[in-house]
Amino acid sequence: MTKELIIAIVAIGLLIAVFFVSYILNKKTPIPKECEELKIDASKCAACQNMACALRKKEEK
Amino acid sequence: MENKPRKLYELTKGIIKENPLFVLLLGTCPSLATTTSLEGAIGMGFLFTFVLIGSNVVISLLRKIIPSQIKIPCYIVIIATFVTIVKMLSEAFLPELYSTLGVFISLIVVNCIVLGRAEAFASKNSVGASLLDGIGMGIGYTLALVIMALVREILGTGGLTFGEIFTFLPYVSFTPLEKFAMSIFTMPTGAFLVLGVILAILAYHANKKANLERVKAKIEKEKLAKQASEIKEA
Amino acid sequence: MVVTFILAIINAMLIQNVVLYRFYGICPFLGVSKKSNEALSMGLAVIFVIVIASAICWPIYHYILVPANIAFMDTITYILVIASLVQLIEMFLKKYSPSLYASLGVYLPLITTNCAVLGVAQGNTDTNLTFGMSMANAIGTSVGFLIIIFAFSCIRVRLEASNVPKCLKGIPIALITAALMSLAFVGFTGLIK
Numbered sequence: 001m002t003k004e005l006i007i008a009i010v011a012i013g014l015l016i017a018v019f020f021v022s023y024i025l026n027k028k029t030p031i032p033k034e035c036e037e038l039k040i041d042a043s044k045c046a047a048c049q050n051m052a053c054a055l056r057k058k059e060e061k
Numbered sequence: 062m063e064n065k066p067r068k069l070y071e072l073t074k075g076i077i078k079e080n081p082l083f084v085l086l087l088g089t090c091p092s093l094a095t096t097t098s099l100e101g102a103i104g105m106g107f108l109f110t111f112v113l114i115g116s117n118v119v120i121s122l123l124r125k126i127i128p129s130q131i132k133i134p135c136y137i138v139i140i141a142t143f144v145t146i147v148k149m150l151s152e153a154f155l156p157e158l159y160s161t162l163g164v165f166i167s168l169i170v171v172n173c174i175v176l177g178r179a180e181a182f183a184s185k186n187s188v189g190a191s192l193l194d195g196i197g198m199g200i201g202y203t204l205a206l207v208i209m210a211l212v213r214e215i216l217g218t219g220g221l222t223f224g225e226i227f228t229f230l231p232y233v234s235f236t237p238l239e240k241f242a243m244s245i246f247t248m249p250t251g252a253f254l255v256l257g258v259i260l261a262i263l264a265y266h267a268n269k270k271a272n273l274e275r276v277k278a279k280i281e282k283e284k285l286a287k288q289a290s291e292i293k294e295a
Numbered sequence: 296m297v298v299t300f301i302l303a304i305i306n307a308m309l310i311q312n313v314v315l316y317r318f319y320g321i322c323p324f325l326g327v328s329k330k331s332n333e334a335l336s337m338g339l340a341v342i343f344v345i346v347i348a349s350a351i352c353w354p355i356y357h358y359i360l361v362p363a364n365i366a367f368m369d370t371i372t373y374i375l376v377i378a379s380l381v382q383l384i385e386m387f388l389k390k391y392s393p394s395l396y397a398s399l400g401v402y403l404p405l406i407t408t409n410c411a412v413l414g415v416a417q418g419n420t421d422t423n424l425t426f427g428m429s430m431a432n433a434i435g436t437s438v439g440f441l442i443i444i445f446a447f448s449c450i451r452v453r454l455e456a457s458n459v460p461k462c463l464k465g466i467p468i469a470l471i472t473a474a475l476m477s478l479a480f481v482g483f484t485g486l487i488k
Binding site for chain 3: 002004005007008009011012015016018019022023025026029030031
């Protein structure tokens, strides 16, 4: 358990924490009055393979 | 038994009906880059299937424990772990494959198929169904890669060469058409060309089938309309 | 020194063009290139993400992972960095620049699964480049992506209006066009000795 290994494990743990926190915070911040954009997105969403997109979920409903 | 056809469907749908490369058009980046040789394509398909099966099974096992707020980050971490395992195993046991495929082994982690199947299927179905889905999609993707690689290698080098990447096979270079080889097919241009032509052929068949069904539906409708008008007159 | 930097940028941009030679970023290349302003937005967003992500990933690899002998964790680390970066950028745009979010915001989640970002970050460390060369690779790759996707979208707009046979409509003719573009770019091969 050298010092560098401990620093590296802490750094990766920090990265994972930053990722999860930023993801949750991003989900919580509302889209700024641009919900009208959903209608234009019907053609764009066909190309996007990102199944996690929040706009896609709304469009499916 | 009602369960058996359902399970068989999960396995076979990935091969033809919902082939990830030719029908869903996912995972095009590695398909263009690794199909210069048949062995590379088989190797890539094999590694990809490994990652897909592993991630599908693990995500399906954990689907009730992972909170739905942080689904996607968890899936990404699990998939990245499997890709790292595959990378290290291939660097140890198949070093020529590792040096040929290079970065594209690491790029399996952002391959749309793996994340897509995890989110669309493995997070909602049982372990058995996810396993079959993973095997089916993996076989389908490998098949698509093999078809592309066959066309590119035979037209590009005049034949097939075995034993260069999978060094446990004897080195056999069977190139009867070497005089007629068009090296454009092993260049990036050939990759785009081959994929475009294959998709065009599939679209042609799909259009023919759709046209046939449309004509049949129209005939049915006219028949019904005629029957209805005859009843009215009578 | 500056000359090597500029030559490296040109190499990454034209000679080993990211889409037509290295095959990164094909999904957005085919998907987001139907309209020119969409393509422009996508290209700009990609430039932003690739440059910042490479700038963060290189030091993490060389100063944290390698000294600790866990260089094999690079793939996991890079994807974490890229994904968090995209989330942070999206949050930043939502709060402070709604107009930028209106044009670029939709494409940001798509960039997480873009092969180009991870490909550049991984390629920089796999081939042991210095920081300067890594940044040249990143800038050249992303600007090359912008050029290519914009040019491709202009061609595709005209393809939509022309009389394409039914089985070739959409993706097949786009791929054949990309093949011709790739062939044209082979002409840049002798540019740098």
